Amino acid sequence: MSLQADIIQIINDVLMLDGQTTEFDSDTGLLGSIPEFDSIAVVSLVTALEEEFGCAFDDDELNADVFATIGSLTKVVEQKLG
Numbered sequence: 071m072s073l074q075a076d077i078i079q080i081i082n083d084v085l086m087l088d089g090q091t092t093e094f095d096s097d098t099g100l101l102g103s104i105p106e107f108d109s110i111a112v113v114s115l116v117t118a119l120e121e122e123f124g125c126a127f128d129d130d131e132l133n134a135d136v137f138a139t140i141g142s143l144t145k146v147v148e149q150k151l152g
Contacts, residue, residue: 073151074144080122081140084114096141101134112137125150 071079074096082091085106100107116127127150136146 073148074140076122077119077144077147078140080118081115084118085111094140096139096144098140100139100143101137107137119147123147123151 078091078094081087081094081100082089085104087106101112112132116132120126125147131146136142
């Protein structure tokens with residue numbers, strides 16, 4: 071599985087979307103596009119990403135641009151993983 075596919079699965083799990091993410095791709099909007107994707111979901115998603123990939127996000131790294139789309143989130147995680 072690709073990193074993006076892993077991230078989509080984590081989003082599906084965190085937001086409890088029951089498989090609705092099958093149509094998600096790099097252009098799929100997150101913040102402001104998915105009703106379930108609120109500030110609490112952001113915290114839960116960041117925690118899940120940190121646990122899954124063994125990385126840490128600083129608060130100043132996390133902004134609306136990071137969570138604009140699946141692609142923008144994947145890019146940030148890729149940078150974290152080096």
